[in-house]
Amino acid sequence: MMLPSPGATVRNWVQDSFTPTARSITSRVFRVNQTVGSTVCHFGGSTGYGCGQITTNTLAPTSCISHAKPIYVQVHNANGQDLSTGGDSGGPWFWLQQAWGLMNCYAGNQIDGIYTPEDELEISLNITVMTAP
Amino acid sequence: MRSLGRVSVVLSCWLVTACAGPGASSTPSFEVPTYADVGAAPAALITGTLERDGACVTVRGPSGPRVLVWPPGTTARLDTAGVIVTEVDGSQYREHGLYAFSGGEYTVADFPQAIAGLANGCRSSQLWYVGPEHPALSP
Numbered sequence: 113m114m115l116p117s118p119g120a121t122v123r124n125w126v127q128d129s130f131t132p133t134a135r136s137i138t139s140r141v142f143r144v145n146q147t148v149g150s151t152v153c154h155f156g157g158s159t160g161y162g163c164g165q166i167t168t169n170t171l172a173p174t175s176c177i178s179h180a181k182p183i184y185v186q187v188h189n190a191n192g193q194d195l196s197t198g199g200d201s202g203g204p205w206f207w208l209q210q211a212w213g214l215m216n217c218y219a220g221n222q223i224d225g226i227y228t229p230e231d232e233l234e235i236s237l238n239i240t241v242m243t244a245p
Numbered sequence: 246m247r248s249l250g251r252v253s254v255v256l257s258c259w260l261v262t263a264c265a266g267p268g269a270s271s272t273p274s275f276e277v278p279t280y281a282d283v284g285a286a287p288a289a290l291i292t293g294t295l296e297r298d299g300a301c302v303t304v305r306g307p308s309g310p311r312v313l314v315w316p317p318g319t320t321a322r323l324d325t326a327g328v329i330v331t332e333v334d335g336s337q338y339r340e341h342g343l344y345a346f347s348g349g350e351y352t353v354a355d356f357p358q359a360i361a362g363l364a365n366g367c368r369s370s371q372l373w374y375v376g377p378e379h380p381a382l383s384p
Contacts, residue, residue, distance in 0.1 A: 158290065173285035176349075178357040198347020198376055199290035218288045218347065218376055226285055 124242035126204035126211070128155045138209040138243050143169055143229035146185055152212050154187075154225065156200025164189040164225070173226050176217035183232050185213060188224045195225035211241045275321040275328055277302050278314045278363035280356075286376040287349025295342050297328045300364035304346060304373055311350060311373035314360055319375075336379075347376035 116122050125134035146152070146169050153163035164187040172182040187205070189195050196218040205212040205227045214233055217226035234240055293306035295313075302321065303310035318333035327340025338344055351357070351372045360372075 156288075175280075175282040175358055176285040176287050178351075178355045180357070196288050198288060198345065198379060201287060201289040201349065215288060217285045218378075220284050220286070220377075222378070225288075 122242065124244055126155070126206055128153075128204070128206070129161050135206065136209055137206065137211045137241065139211070140230045140234075140241050140243060141207070141210045141212050142231040143183060143185065146212060146229055150207075152185075152187055152205050152207050154195065154200075154203055154205045154215060154227070156196065156203040156215060156225075158197045158199035159194045159222070162189060162193050162195050164193075164195055164223075167224070169229065171226060173217050173219075176226070183229065184216065184226050185229050186219055186224055186226050192223055194222040197222050200225070211243075272322045272324050275302075275323050276300075276362045276364075277319060277321045277330055278312070278360050278367070279317050279319050280314055280358040280360055280374065281317055282358055283316055283377050286347070287374055288347065288376070289349045290345060290347055291350075291373055292345045293343070295328075295330070295338050295340055295344055297340055299366055301367040301370060302328055302330060302340075303370075304344065310370070312363075312367045312370045313346070313373050313375050314356070314363070315375050316377050345379055346373060347379050348374040349376075350374075 124137045126137060128135040146166060148166050150166045151163055155161050167186050167188045169185045170182040171184040171186045172180045173184055174180045200215050203215040211230050213227040213229045215227050219226050291304055291306045293304040296303050296305050301312045303312050321328055321330045330338040351374055353368050356372060
């Protein structure tokens, strides 16, 4: 887990482009509401900005995460746009001003991505995602 | 006379092996650790120099060396310039070269798959799970 640099101000922002621009986060969406078919977007350090539709929210990517429980979300881009490659890990998944999760895994093809949903992230890291400055 | 002939045959074979140039099939093979499943893989990135430290092939990134654990089917051999690692798609990685590897950092204890061919001397090191595809290095 990365800690802010000394003197840095922690804000309720995520990066959503290479420019970079900051997107304000004002709410959190938990896994139970991240349903199959929902559209969600991300920014990755390699693939950049992209969106797709959730294909499952009960994935257990055990070849990527040791003893993974079936709580991970997989997203697919039907237009063939890449959603995951090396360097995307740790990037945000969001919709509008909502925090949905953080990128974990390449899914075996680049047009899918796997992320940890927001509430599972908060539990595993013992944090709360900021929704106000 | 019969035993002299055998010595001659053995000596000839030894000379052929000794004179073989780099890249010949007689270059010694070198085992690199591999995992089994090419499904979901970690999506981080490390950039650094490929190095060999005894039985360990590492990438030396900003945080020090990481022992590379390769996709299934990856092979390696030694030639006069050092170790050469070849993935099943033919991609080659040479000692002292600068590369970007997708994947993620683990220890032996938390690596998500069984590892084949990891030498005992490499087990205490930080590992890098080499993902199945790698973004190109920026020029």
